[in-house]
Amino acid sequence: MKILMMLFLVPFLFGMVQAEVVTRTVEYNEGSTVLEGYLAYDNALQGKRPGVLVVHEWTGLGDYVKGRAEQLAKLGYVAFAVDIYGKGIRPKNNDEAGAQATIYRKDRPLMRRRITAGLDYLKKNDLVDVSRIAAIGYCFGGGVVLELARSGADIAGVVTFHGSLDTPTPEDAKNIKCKVLVLHGADDPFVTPEQVSAFEKEMRDAKVDWQLMKFSGAVHSFSNPASGNDPSKGAAYSPSADRRSWQAMKDFFAEIFAK
């Protein structure tokens, strides 16, 4: 009997059961605003599992974060790449991206409502274990998941990849209930040492459970291959920082999602 059970397990152990990642573009709302997100999960898995929100860079919901959602689905999570800007609002260049990001960076209550709408949508998904939800964000999106944490959201953790760390209301860190992991390029010119120091002070003063990891030679957007390979421009892809930061996220999830 024991041997039979083991034989039954063998294909799983050898990864012979392939992931069947299903993706879907979905509409949801924040107030009267229609948002359009991207859901990804593994259809070959049974039962409830942790959910992970993915928040886009200033360029808006696009292929990069959709790819991250699919990677997370392969890891066994229900991933939901949210839309902060609204359906159809997909900046085509840096000027448009900057204009959109600025709207939310200047109106943190609105930023919080938008990401909370994504969280509420994910929670309604029958496959999601609502006691095990995290949020990750890239660049602008890193700042968004920190704002979600500062709003007092009842989630397990947030992870930022080369994310903005500044906030107009550092005192709100006292609301943070979740664990925080910051993955930072040591040479990022857009998230300055002063911002890092201020963030550390904010977290320390509020006694948050936080971790910060710095990767040498990495600048802004280090996890995105589309950022090119010239760090002197301030944004560039770093294969090592990409790999290491993803591993750090997986370790963090293993901790916060442990039953």
Place this chain on the structure above:
Amino acid sequence: MKILMMLFLVPFLFGMVQAEVVTRTVEYNEGSTVLEGYLAYDNALQGKRPGVLVVHEWTGLGDYVKGRAEQLAKLGYVAFAVDIYGKGIRPKNNDEAGAQATIYRKDRPLMRRRITAGLDYLKKNDLVDVSRIAAIGYCFGGGVVLELARSGADIAGVVTFHGSLDTPTPEDAKNIKCKVLVLHGADDPFVTPEQVSAFEKEMRDAKVDWQLMKFSGAVHSFSNPASGNDPSKGAAYSPSADRRSWQAMKDFFAEIFAK
């Protein structure tokens, strides 16, 4: 045939093959000085494997680092807890520990010779794949493994746990050939923010492949349960920082020891 092979593998997959950790106190030399280290490896494993040097805190080679060597042996490495101070020199209190540590902190060439003697000893071990050697160090020992790196040692990586980061010769960072991982308590009063900044500058200027991870709420000696649980004393055990830093070390080893 395939099924048979799988059945054969099942006990390994289920961890039914137990590690047989062998430990041995060994003598070796640095010049005319006799040193007494502690070797640990898994006798149930076959063939060459990576080697890891373990460098003690200022209190000298004792049960704590011996335990770490045994943990590393269980992970499949040949671990060698070195002796920087010399056979029989095992400080009994903080005064004696401080006096010993100061000798080496003031004489970095001597510190380098002592740790290099340990490295040379480990390299002679037939079980060690000499192309895959790392060194880890705790507190004082963290400073020692960084000095080993600055000496230009041909190893794969060094890891410091709440280690000293300062050096009288930051320009020697240009000699560093290995990867560097620093695991730091965010509230460590003995390794100050100024020292962390100076270290980052040293590494950056020399274009070293480095990473630094900060753990919230952690002070000096966060990985050692014997440090007590009162962070206000400046040294205390942090179960979360201990667990997270050990995981970060394992990830680092997976990277630097990959064939």
